[in-house]
Amino acid sequence: MQYREADYDRAGLLAHIERQFKVAWDGVHGINHWLRVQHYASRVGMRRGADPLVVELFALLHDSCRESERHDPLHGQRGAELAYALNGTFFSLSGHQIDLLCTAIYFHSDGLTHSDVTIQSCWDGDRMDLGRVGIQPNPKFLSKEAAVLLDELIPQSVDLNR
Template sequence: MFIHDKVDDQLVQDVLSRKHQIEYSVHGLQHWQRVERNGLFLSEREGGDDLVVSLFALFHDSQRLNDFEDPEHGSRGATLATEFYDQGRLCISEAQLQTLTEACRDHTESIYSDNATIRCCWDGDRLDLTRISVIPDSEMLNTATAKEIADTMDYSILDRYRSYSR
């Protein structure tokens, strides 16, 4: 289901089983998969921790209560990631957990970050705004690679990296 080999199907299933929403959601599994794809594409080019990027994709929207107003969903996603870490389910260091939880917690409120990994996480999420017919504004993106995609509107480069149906 996920690209990163350390994010195995069992882990994804276990996070899915903690999800609140109905099966179909614009913030559901298919969105998580595209956020991972986008984030890994960016981290390859921009430098970033690929495992943290993949785990951000898995957790960041996992605790949404609805598809509309839910400002605390990032914090709840960070809490769930910490719970999995405490159970020994995530093969990451404490420093990686710190980055992961910050990325999840702040992904709706903050726009810019100095952390290379978090920049890839947030841009990967925002590049998937096209799923709801919103064209990402390059001013709201962190990385040069994501800005170029937004400016040229050439999203096919992401699909060539790995294609997902919408």
């Protein structure tokens, strides 16, 4: 499934996020992490039939409201609230799409799995980048498609980090 670029102002969204971002833009939860999450989640999502716009927006928004690089248990809730507030400004999602996006953001760090292919693809992308903080992703928290891609994609993350 593709989305129309007219429905999405990527540059405007990124500029907005950067202005309000409270931790280091190039830190462990910053833009480089988001781009890797987008890469991983998009690859998994293509194989699973996930909504590509929701996946991309998740990657850019899931850690955008962090107030700390360390423990920040409310960052998912704040990120979901931001995504909901920005719908209609930088992107236009249907009611179903915004529900998927907000659910994925809100619960992304709670160690859950989900039966919805879009939500799980988002979480897979985030979990596949745990190596950046020295954690090996656990296949029991990944979709079978992500677990298969893990060995293929993780070596690429070395190049994406540069």
